Amino acid sequence: MNSNPSIGEIYAHPVGRDAIDKVLLQLGCDRRWVDNPLIRRLPLRAVARLARPVLGLGFADSLLQLLGDHPGTPAPRLPIGNDAHSSGDGSAPWWHSAVFYQVYPRSFDDSNGDGIGDIPGITARLDYLADLGVDCLWLSPIFDSPGDDAGYDIRDYRAVAPEFGTLADLDALIAGCHARGMRIILDLVVNHTSAEHPWFRAACEDPDGPYGDYYFLRGGPDTPDNPSSDPPNNWTSFFGGSAWRWLPEARRWALHLFAPSQMDLNWDTPAVRAEVADIVRWWRGRGIDGFRLDVINYISKRSGLPAGNPAIGKLIGFTGIEHYFFGPRLHAYLSELRRNGFTRENEDPPASSTVRERRADGSLGDPLPQDPVGVMVGETPGVGVEMGRLLTAHEPCALDLTFNFDVLDEPGRVRWDDYRLNLAYLKDYYIDYLGRLGAGERIALFLDNHDNPRMLSKVLGEDAVDPALRAAAAKALAAIQLLLPGVPFLFQGQEIGAVNQDFRDIGELHDVESLNRYDELRAAGAGAEEAFAQVLPGARDHARVPMRWAPAAEAGAQAWWQPAAERSAGFTVAEQAGDPESVLEFHRALIRLRRAEPALTAEEVEFPRPRSRDYFAWIRRDPGTGTEIAVEVNLTARAIARPGEVGTSDVILAANTAGGEHGDEMAPFEVTVSRRGEAVQGSPK
Numbered sequence: 001m002n003s004n005p006s007i008g009e010i011y012a013h014p015v016g017r018d019a020i021d022k023v024l025l026q027l028g029c030d031r032r033w034v035d036n037p038l039i040r041r042l043p044l045r046a047v048a049r050l051a052r053p054v055l056g057l058g059f060a061d062s063l064l065q066l067l068g069d070h071p072g073t074p075a076p077r078l079p080i081g082n083d084a085h086s087s088g089d090g091s092a093p094w095w096h097s098a099v100f101y102q103v104y105p106r107s108f109d110d111s112n113g114d115g116i117g118d119i120p121g122i123t124a125r126l127d128y129l130a131d132l133g134v135d136c137l138w139l140s141p142i143f144d145s146p147g148d149d150a151g152y153d154i155r156d157y158r159a160v161a162p163e164f165g166t167l168a169d170l171d172a173l174i175a176g177c178h179a180r181g182m183r184i185i186l187d188l189v190v191n192h193t194s195a196e197h198p199w200f201r202a203a204c205e206d207p208d209g210p211y212g213d214y215y216f217l218r219g220g221p222d223t224p225d226n227p228s229s230d231p232p233n234n235w236t237s238f239f240g241g242s243a244w245r246w247l248p249e250a251r252r253w254a255l256h257l258f259a260p261s262q263m264d265l266n267w268d269t270p271a272v273r274a275e276v277a278d279i280v281r282w283w284r285g286r287g288i289d290g291f292r293l294d295v296i297n298y299i300s301k302r303s304g305l306p307a308g309n310p311a312i313g314k315l316i317g318f319t320g321i322e323h324y325f326f327g328p329r330l331h332a333y334l335s336e337l338r339r340n341g342f343t344r345e346n347e348d349p350p351a352s353s354t355v356r357e358r359r360a361d362g363s364l365g366d367p368l369p370q371d372p373v374g375v376m377v378g379e380t381p382g383v384g385v386e387m388g389r390l391l392t393a394h395e396p397c398a399l400d401l402t403f404n405f406d407v408l409d410e411p412g413r414v415r416w417d418d419y420r421l422n423l424a425y426l427k428d429y430y431i432d433y434l435g436r437l438g439a440g441e442r443i444a445l446f447l448d449n450h451d452n453p454r455m456l457s458k459v460l461g462e463d464a465v466d467p468a469l470r471a472a473a474a475k476a477l478a479a480i481q482l483l484l485p486g487v488p489f490l491f492q493g494q495e496i497g498a499v500n501q502d503f504r505d506i507g508e509l510h511d512v513e514s515l516n517r518y519d520e521l522r523a524a525g526a527g528a529e530e531a532f533a534q535v536l537p538g539a540r541d542h543a544r545v546p547m548r549w550a551p552a553a554e555a556g557a558q559a560w561w562q563p564a565a566e567r568s569a570g571f572t573v574a575e576q577a578g579d580p581e582s583v584l585e586f587h588r589a590l591i592r593l594r595r596a597e598p599a600l601t602a603e604e605v606e607f608p609r610p611r612s613r614d615y616f617a618w619i620r621r622d623p624g625t626g627t628e629i630a631v632e633v634n635l636t637a638r639a640i641a642r643p644g645e646v647g648t649s650d651v652i653l654a655a656n657t658a659g660g661e662h663g664d665e666m667a668p669f670e671v672t673v674s675r676r677g678e679a680v681q682g683s684p685k
């Protein structure tokens with residue numbers, strides 16, 4: 001690319017397209033702005049000059065540097081059966097049609113009453129998860145950790161934190177999953193380790209020794225003492241302040257993109273990459289079926305750690321991010337890890353256990369051979385659609401799936417904003433995202449996780465106090481997440497319509513990010529109430545409260561490490577199980593339907609009425625039989641007219657119909673799933 005390409009040329013580059021989309025999203029501008037041919041012809045530098053008040057100085061150079069790191073024309077994707085995504089026999093990999101379920105172990109089930117959820121607690125709930133229809137569990141970190149970031153600061157990658165149980169407990173959990181036809185993945189947090197990890201201790205003791213290069217230690221014996229000197233660059237931490245901390249004992253600065261005790265690993269050091277691959281192989285041997293990889297897109301930092309562009313820092317909220325969120329060697333490191341860590345070698349000893357086959361009718365068969373490649377699910381904040389595709393769909397294969405976080409907030413909004421998310425945004429987002437995929441590509445469908453307020457609360461706001469509306473909207477979200485093409489990741493509690501917590505003051509929050517943000521706001525002059533109000537909407541604690549198994553358990557709720565503040569009747573597992581009208585049973589029914597209807601896990605999809613703001617419909621098609629399934633969702637809390645041409649009277653599943661199935665009107669948040677295809681259209685099969 002020349003030094004002053006046009007906007008159109010930038011947009012034709014996958015990384016350029018995502019970067020422009022990101023800026024527009026951040027500014028709350030319509031992405032279709034770039035479709036204008038006049039705008040496409042404009043030179044980048046002219047636009048950057050005009051937009052200088054917003055984009056600042058040096059935007060064009062930063063962007064071109066980023067583009068220069070990555071090939072402009074992606075290599076063609078190899079078809080399923082030929083690539084590393086296949087199951088080994090040419091068929092689609094298991095996760096293409098799987099439903100994942102994220103367990104937050106600390107708050108799932110507490111087996112010994114110490115107020116902390118634990119591994120035996122999860123094992124005790126495996127029948128519940130299997131009945132729900134879950135194919136694969138993902139556990140947030142259960143490793144030995146000082147717990148400065150709730151386990152995302154790991155001290156020993158091969159040990160279980162004592163509060164969660166023992167390695168033997170984990171082995172039993174793995175075997176218990178497999179025996180029920182479920183796989184299980186863990187959380188690989190290897191952008192950083194805890195400062196208490198032996199590698200970091202060794203690095204501090206001898207910064208010039210072998211472990212010094214495991215981290216980013218900068219400065220030297222002559223560096224004047226902190227705080228009299230400046231840190232090596234202007235990068236900021238996601239949890240506030242500089243991304244550097246001074247180590248008096250080593251007389252070095254150390255990089256931490258997250259908390260000061262989460263030390264960034266230097267992936268340019270081959271020994272670091274070899275250690276990570278070893279960890280993965282070790283867990284695969286224990287029967288672990290893959291990993292979710294924490295902030296995995298941050299592992300490759302630009303050589304020399306150059307200063308971040310302050311304007312980009314201001315726009316995105318974090319200075320320096322352009323030098324590592326999609327770094328120069330990211331793809332190479334991930335494909336290497338796939339090969340050396342996730343891929344089974346013939347000489348590998350057999351895994352302790354492997355998953356039993358689970359057939360479409362739910363019955364169980366024999367244990368399957370271990371998957372040739374463990375699944376790699378990338379947590380990739382900041383990665384857009386095209387970058388995600390570069391990581392998942394092109395040789396050499398890197399990740400299997402990525403999480404695209406743009407789904408969580410409307411353009412111009414961030415997690416801390418207190419606003420009502422319009423479901424029409426989800427519709428636009430998915431139509432655009434799915435429309436950009438090539439054959440064989442899959443997206444991860446997620447709406448909630450342990451880092452975010454509940455989507456249901458974002459959609460309903462204060463109206464979530466109305467139990468009928470809450471249940472109705474929860475079902476509409478479930479239909480979107482479980483019936484669109486893609487791989488759903490449910491987060492614990494979604495299946496019972498969990499909402500945000502009514503926390504009253506900062507003393508009720510535990511999360512490092514919220515506490516730091518609160519302190520920063522206070523330091524900047526905000527009063528206690530005001531600072532709390534600016535933290536509450538985005539607080540990560542909302543999703544981290546204990547799973548509500550039964551109302552009775554709340555008698556002892558104070559004993560939990562983080563008591564739930566939200567206790568409304570009707571939103572526990574015990575109250576919903578067996579009630580066909582419940583959110584829980586609707587989830588079960590949706591997952592059962594996914595399993596039974598090949599159309600619902602096939603790729604083909606069509607979106608009638610793409611521009612409607614209150615009606616979202618899609619038609620899935622099974623290429624084998626031609627069977628079509630139409631899904632219609634009323635995205636609003638009002639009754640709307642039903643367009644006639646999409647659904648049929650052959651309704652196979654419905655929710656919130658207010659008694660009138662497939663009438664001319666759709667009730668608030670109504671969901672109708674109906675069968676189309678040859679049988680209905682009258683032509684013989």
Ligand code: ISL
Nearest residue numbers: 149152189238258294295381450451513
């Ligand atoms: O909460 C966020 C910071 O503003 C998110 O952006 C989050 O930090 C980001 O998605 C990365 O999350 C993952 O890595 C973090 C950990 O705190 C999160 O819990 C984890 O999901 C650092 O390991």
Ligand code: CA
Nearest residue numbers: 110112116118
């Ligand atoms: Ca416990």
